Amino acid sequence: MSPHKRSIRFWSGAVTAALTLSLAGAAQASAADINNSTNAGFESGLTDWTCSASSGTTVSSPVHGGSAALKATPAGQDNARCTQTVAVRPNSTYTLSAWVQGGYAYLGATGTGTTDVSTWTPDSTAWKQLSTTFTTGASTTSVTVYTHGWYGQAAYYADDVSVYGPDGGGGGDPEPSVPGAPSGVSVSGTSSSSVSLAWSTVSGATGYTVYRDGTKVTAVTGTSATVTGLAASTSYSFQVTATNAAGESAKSTAVTGTTTATSEGGTALPKHAVTGYWQNFNNGATVQKLSDVQSQYDIIAVAFADATTTPGAVTFNLDSAGLGGYTVDQFKADIKTKQAAGKKVIVSVGGQNGTVSVTDPTSATNFANSVYALMQTYGFDGVDIDLENGLNATYMTQALRALAAQAGSSLILTMAPQTIDMQSTSNAYFQTALNVKDILTVVNMQYYNSGSMLGCDGKVYSQGSVDFLTALACIQLEGGLAPSQVGLGLPASTSGAGSGYVSPTVVNNALDCLTAGTSCGSFKPSTTYPDLRGAMTWSTNWDATAGNAWSNAVGPHVHALP
Known part of the structure; x- marks a missing residue:
């Protein structure tokens, strides 16, 4: 996350070209x-x-x-x-x-x-x-x-x-018929931001599609699904279809699911949110108190919590001297003020130089307990995982679930992986996100300091373009994350990262491409994702240094998304 992050390996165009294989156009069937x-x-x-x-x-x-x-x-x-x-x-x-x-x-x-x-x-x-x-x-x-x-x-x-x-005369398996509509669709659970559904198995079906208020929101292979990113205390209509190679069934009978009120009297996160990292140090960017953070930011990630000598455990120490005498009491009071204004304030763990290691059951427990203690001490709403030197999916999952058990359904859980961390669902970061999908708020992948990467279409894209943002976001959207759990992470200015800065206009174009299919580059996703969560930036401080150009342009655009 820092302005001069380490270099990472990337897929070069030459390597990818060697692997790329031809894909001919679709033909008319008779x-x-x-x-x-x-x-x-x-x-x-x-x-x-x-x-x-x-x-x-x-x-x-x-x-x-x-x-x-x-x-x-x-x-x-x-x-x-x-x-x-x-x-x-x-x-x-x-x-x-x-x-x-x-x-x-x-x-x-x-x-x-x-x-x-x-x-x-x-x-x-x-x-x-x-x-x-x-x-x-x-x-x-x-x-x-x-x-x-x-x-x-x-x-x-x-x-x-x-x-x-055409029939080659060698026999062949019979084609399947379109399956029937699912029956027994019911609401199996609700939270302030999600509704869980279940239904009966349909003979001949290989998958199922869930619709919310007539719009497709997810596709699964099993007979249950959880629709996330919903508003609190709101009723939604759901239908399910069955699919196979022959096509899609008619929609099931609609069922209504109503989300619960936000727990503990808090304010629900907006459907489309802007995340900003606040620097607990002075590196040449504008020094801010939390009270100075621009109002466009819905989630403020305090960077960073530090490792202790206890395996897996973290602590947070306010840099009062570096922040011009900002006191812990002022910091705590500012957190409450931001929360009263509807904002979420979370503590970020890691960063470029972070050395937090969760690799066994003991360190997983230590991590969960120490993060929860910071939440209790400072009033944080949750945690951001920004571990840029690797993580263990098994034990980080265990740690986050243990934290959620203590913090409850109001926990805000975000992640900020590097682009290489989300190239494949087999990567530990991607695995962790999928493992905790039911409690995950948003993954704000860092679309910078990365070089060229593969998009979901198998083509190579260079950072700094609309295509880089949309084709890489597509990997997460097709890989299992809900649209409401995907955000675009960009530097607030050219000083915010070593490479990869794009103008706010490019960020907004990428958001429009993903949510509405407009303002795309050469890559256009096969479907739109109107529930996309929003955008993130490093950092609120670099944004302030640049006259708030990023938040003033991207913030209103995110909040106006469908």
């Missing part, structure tokens, strides 16, 4: 088209499939559809390649698709007689569909379709393979 793949869902074990080096087996969990899926594990110089020969017609176009999960997964076809094709995805904790198309040559009557992983990576899972197009 009424006679079928899925020419056999045993496409691995319901008959590995019948019709051959896996290299005995790398494949079938499992009953996780599955995308039916009761089985392929699990293939790369080992040594073997990439766990599983193949099937599929009968096709000459001079015909086919759509090849499969659902994958786990480690790096590739899908492709060879022997097409024209241009062989393939596509891939980095590792994923949720099922993701890969799809590409190919055209057969004048004498091509069969092709080989394959899946494989990548050397040294985790096992991948594959299910519901489809080679969809």
Whole structure:
């Protein structure tokens, strides 16, 4: 978070270009088209499939559809390649698709007689569909379709393979029919900002989509979901649909869920919020008391809590001397004043030089207890996790859940990972965010000091552009975080970071692109996310140094989002 953060490794364009595989455009299907793949869902074990080096087996969990899926594990110089020969017609176009999960997964076809094709995805904790198309040559009557992983990576899972197009005469699995609408939809729980839903399993369904007041808000593979980012003491209407490869069902009967009042008499966080880091030190930026922090900031993250000699434990020491004699009593009083004005004040743990380490049950307990003690002492509303030197997902999750058990449902929990930390759901930071999704307020990824990165479309984007913000936010949105849990973190001025500063106009354009599909660059998300939480900046002090140009432009824009 500091102005001169350490350099981090990044995906270069050259490396990415070496991995990027062709993805042909979608083709028109005809009424006679079928899925020419056999045993496409691995319901008959590995019948019709051959896996290299005995790398494949079938499992009953996780599955995308039916009761089985392929699990293939790369080992040594073997990439766990599983193949099937599929009968096709000459001079015909086919759509090849499969659902994958786990480690790096590739899908492709060879022997097409024209241009062989393939596509891939980095590792994923949720099922993701890969799809590409190919055209057969004048004498091509069969092709080989394959899946494989990548050397040294985790096992991948594959299910519901489809080679969809004209009947090649080799048989094929029957196409599924559109599932029926879910029944038994009910509200299973509520909080001041969320409603949990449950429903009955629908035969033939591979996933479910949840709608809030007619707008799609989340998609899941199970029969329950929690919709977050809601206003307190507000009623919402929910419906659920069932989906599979054949399409989406009609909507279920609507149910109404009403959020509870904000606990402990506090003020609910607005639907769209602006987060600003307040510096508990003087590094050349404008020195502020908390009372000086601009009114546009809804969440003020006090930077930083420091490690103690006790493993996992943290403490906070106000830099009174560096802040011109600002006293602890004034600081505490200013926290209460900000809270009375509807703001949340939290303590941030870490920063560039932070050395907090939570790596076992004892340090997890120490972390939770010490953060809660700071909340009690100063009146903080919660905690921000800004650990830029790595974290352990298992024990940080344990620590945050222990803290939530003490603090209650009013806890504000934010995170500020670097871009590299959110490139894949297998990364510890991303895993932690998903592990605590039910209590997580927002992840404000730092879109700076990072170099080039992969977007959710597999292309490389350089920092400093609208595309960099939107295509990287897309990874989090498609990777499992709710839109209300995603914020864009940017420097308030060129002095606020070593690189990556963009004008407030670029920030606002990215917000509009993600929430409404307007003002996009070359990348445009496949859907809009009107519940996107908002934006964050480092820092309120650098913002003040620059005449509050950032908060005066981005703040009103965030608060005016749909």
